[in-house]
Amino acid sequence: MMKKLVGFAILVGFGVAFFLPATGSVSGEDEKIEFIGATKCKMCHNLAKTGKFFDDWMNNKHAKAFDLLKGDEQKDPKCQKCHTTGFGEPGGFQKFDDEASMKMVNVQCEMCHGPGGLHSKSKKDNVIPHAWEPVKETCEKCHNPESPTWKEDRYTDENGNKAGFIFEIAVKEVNHAKVKEALKK
Numbered sequence: 001m002m003k004k005l006v007g008f009a010i011l012v013g014f015g016v017a018f019f020l021p022a023t024g025s026v027s028g029e030d031e032k033i034e035f036i037g038a039t040k041c042k043m044c045h046n047l048a049k050t051g052k053f054f055d056d057w058m059n060n061k062h063a064k065a066f067d068l069l070k071g072d073e074q075k076d077p078k079c080q081k082c083h084t085t086g087f088g089e090p091g092g093f094q095k096f097d098d099e100a101s102m103k104m105v106n107v108q109c110e111m112c113h114g115p116g117g118l119h120s121k122s123k124k125d126n127v128i129p130h131a132w133e134p135v136k137e138t139c140e141k142c143h144n145p146e147s148p149t150w151k152e153d154r155y156t157d158e159n160g161n162k163a164g165f166i167f168e169i170a171v172k173e174v175n176h177a178k179v180k181e182a183l184k185k
């Protein structure tokens, strides 16, 4: 699928290809694309036919990550950084109590798939590529020792080695496997 999207970008010209990330990280040129929030993704990505990705995300811990912050912690940029979406970026979370920002709390779709300002203009047969398949580095922007609740032994791999984060194991909890399974039927 990614290959198809890259091919498409080249077809429509450099204007769009320019925005294509080389890796799954939110950085560089992508900063120019606005974050739009999960409710906007819901319009197109919660249909029975193409998969209930929004519902699936709502049932994931990431959708409640802001609730973990208590009292003044919710106002603390040091905590907001990893418990909101698009922190300090265009369209993303800016500050507590700001109406637009409060729609960008929790770890929403765009923290894994990239800001959707351009992609959201997609048509069924004309998908504007923005979205990519998240890689290890996408997750490690938050899943790293800077997290005050980081535990070096949170994960155990098949050989018994422990680590604070193991992408291959963790990704199974967030890759919408159930949605994709349902689509096959």
Ligand code: HEC
Pocket: 001, 002, 005, 036, 037, 038, 040, 041, 042, 043, 044, 045, 050, 109, 110, 113, 115, 116, 117, 119, 120, 121, 122, 123, 124, 125, 127, 131, 132, 133
């Ligand atoms: C106007 C409709 C529309 C909106 C809004 C929209 N998308 Fe999409 N998206 C599409 C279409 C069409 C496709 C291609 C067909 C499919 O996979 O359903 C697609 C594909 C994708 C893919 C799969 C790409 C791949 O490589 O297979 C991801 C991931 C994605 N969208 C994420 C998002 C996210 C995150 C948002 C919100 C920020 C969003 N989309 C908003 C229409 C939309």
Ligand code: HEC
Pocket: 068, 069, 070, 073, 076, 078, 079, 080, 081, 082, 083, 141, 142, 143, 144, 146, 147, 148, 149, 150, 151, 154, 164
């Ligand atoms: C570098 C990113 C990052 C920052 C900064 C951050 N968190 Fe988190 N937080 C995470 C991640 C990732 C998790 C999931 C568990 C883990 O790996 O630490 C988490 C989990 C939590 C949990 C759930 C406890 C658990 O063990 O699952 C609480 C409570 C929490 N964070 C509070 C805070 C507070 C309070 C702050 C600010 C002082 C903060 N976090 C700052 C990334 C971060």
Ligand code: HEC
Pocket: 038, 041, 042, 045, 053, 054, 055, 057, 058, 062, 107, 108, 109, 110, 111, 112, 113, 133, 134, 171, 174, 175, 176, 180
């Ligand atoms: C914590 C990270 C994370 C979040 C948050 C997240 N996703 Fe995903 N998403 C993934 C992963 C991982 C995959 C699987 C990519 C692969 O197949 O390699 C995926 C795949 C997808 C696909 C493509 C499925 C396919 O193979 O055709 C779509 C569409 C999608 N996500 C939409 C969304 C939408 C919409 C939201 C928010 C409502 C969302 N995702 C939230 C991690 C996430």
Ligand code: HEC
Pocket: 061, 062, 064, 065, 068, 081, 082, 083, 084, 107, 111, 112, 134, 135, 138, 139, 140, 141, 142, 143, 154, 167, 170, 171, 172, 173, 174
């Ligand atoms: C914007 C920051 C952020 C990003 C990016 C992010 N996460 Fe998380 N993640 C969190 C926070 C915060 C929590 C705590 C939620 C809770 O425990 O309720 C969490 C919890 C989790 C959990 C459950 C607790 C644990 O640590 O086992 C898993 C699994 C997880 N994330 C996997 C991923 C994967 C895989 C990716 C990348 C595809 C990813 N996350 C990307 C912030 C993030």
